[in-house]
Amino acid sequence: MKTISIKTAQNVQITFELAALGQRFTAYLLDLVILGFYMLIVNIVMSNSGLSLRNDEFYIYTVLYFILTLPAFFYSPMLEYITKGQTIGKKALGIRVMKINGDNATLNEYFLRWLFKGLAFALLPVEAVVILISKRSQRLADMMANTIVVKLNHTYDYTLSQVLNLNKEKTKIQYPEVEQFTDEDMMFIKKVIQRVEEYNNPATREIAIDLVNELALKLQLDEVPKKKMTFLKKVLKDYVALTR
Numbered sequence: 001m002k003t004i005s006i007k008t009a010q011n012v013q014i015t016f017e018l019a020a021l022g023q024r025f026t027a028y029l030l031d032l033v034i035l036g037f038y039m040l041i042v043n044i045v046m047s048n049s050g051l052s053l054r055n056d057e058f059y060i061y062t063v064l065y066f067i068l069t070l071p072a073f074f075y076s077p078m079l080e081y082i083t084k085g086q087t088i089g090k091k092a093l094g095i096r097v098m099k100i101n102g103d104n105a106t107l108n109e110y111f112l113r114w115l116f117k118g119l120a121f122a123l124l125p126v127e128a129v130v131i132l133i134s135k136r137s138q139r140l141a142d143m144m145a146n147t148i149v150v151k152l153n154h155t156y157d158y159t160l161s162q163v164l165n166l167n168k169e170k171t172k173i174q175y176p177e178v179e180q181f182t183d184e185d186m187m188f189i190k191k192v193i194q195r196v197e198e199y200n201n202p203a204t205r206e207i208a209i210d211l212v213n214e215l216a217l218k219l220q221l222d223e224v225p226k227k228k229m230t231f232l233k234k235v236l237k238d239y240v241a242l243t244r
Contacts, residue, residue: 002137004148006102014102015203016150018137019095021128024149030089035072042068077110094152100136109145116141177219178239186239189215193232208232 002018045068051061071078079087084104085096097113099105105113116139127139136148192211196204208228215235216224225231 002135004100004136004150006100014207016102016148019093019149019151021131021137023093023095023151024131025128027087027089027093027095030092031076031087034088035075038072039069042072074114077107077114080105080110080113081107090149095149096152097147097149100146100148105145105147109147112145113141113147116144173238173241175219175235175238176242178235179242180218181239186236189232189236193229193236196229 001020003015004018005015042065046061046065049061049064051057051064053061076087080090080097083091085098090096097105097110099109131137131139134143136142138148142148189211192204192208196208212228212231213224215231219235
C-alpha cells in the first residue's frame with residue numbers, strides 16, 4: 001500500500017492512501033461501460049429521428065450527432081472538474097484525482113490528463129508498469145499534470161453543513177479568538193476529530209496533537225490543553241456560537 005503525506009495550511013500532515021492499479025483500472029472500465037451505454041442510446045435516438053445521411057438532411061444529422069456525442073467526448077475532464085476529481089467510475093471505486101499538494105486540480109490539469117487517456121489505453125501494459133513502479137502511483141499523464149489518484153475514506157469527507165451540525169445550544173464562550181479562523185479551518189478540525197475517533201492510532205493521534213499545538217499558538221494560550229479532543233470540540237462549538 002503506497003501513501004503520500006501532504007502538509008495542510010495549518011502545517012499539519014495528512015496521509016492519503018494512493019489508489020491501487022486494480023482500482024484505477026476497474027474505474028476506467030466502468031466509465032467505458034457507461035460511455036458505451038450512452039453512445040448506444042445516442043445511436044438509437046438518431047436512428048429513430050427520421051433524419052437521413054442523404055441529401056439535405058446530411059448536415060442536420062451530422063450536427064445533431066456531434067452535439068449529442070459531446071458529453072461522451074468530454075465526459076472525463078468535465079465531470080472530474082465539476083465533482084472535484086471523480087468520474088462515475090472513480091466515485092464507485094472510492095477514488096479521486098487531486099494535485100500533489102492536496103488541492104483540487106484545475107480544468108487545464110484535468111484536460112491534460114484526458115488528452116493522454118486514449119494513448120494510455122493503447123499503451124495499457126506500459127501505463128500499468130509506470131503506475132506500479134512510480135513512487136506516487138502516477139501514470140504518465142499524472143506526471144505531466146502534477147496530479148495523483150487517491151483512495152477516499154468516506155468518513156474523512158465533510159461539507160460545511162456537517163460542521164454546522166454541532167450542538168448549538170447556548171454555551172459559555174471560552175475561546176473568543178476563534179473568530180479569526182475560517183469555515184475551512186473548522187472543517188479541517190472536524191475531520192481530525194472524526195479521524196481520531198474512528199481510527200485511534202499513533203498516526204491519527206499525532207495529527208491531533210500537532211493541530212492542538214498549532215491552535216494553542218494562534219489562540220495565544222498560556223499552555224497547551226491537556227485534553228486534546230475536548231479542546232478541539234470546544235473550539236468548534238465556540239466558532240459556531242460566535243459566527244452563526
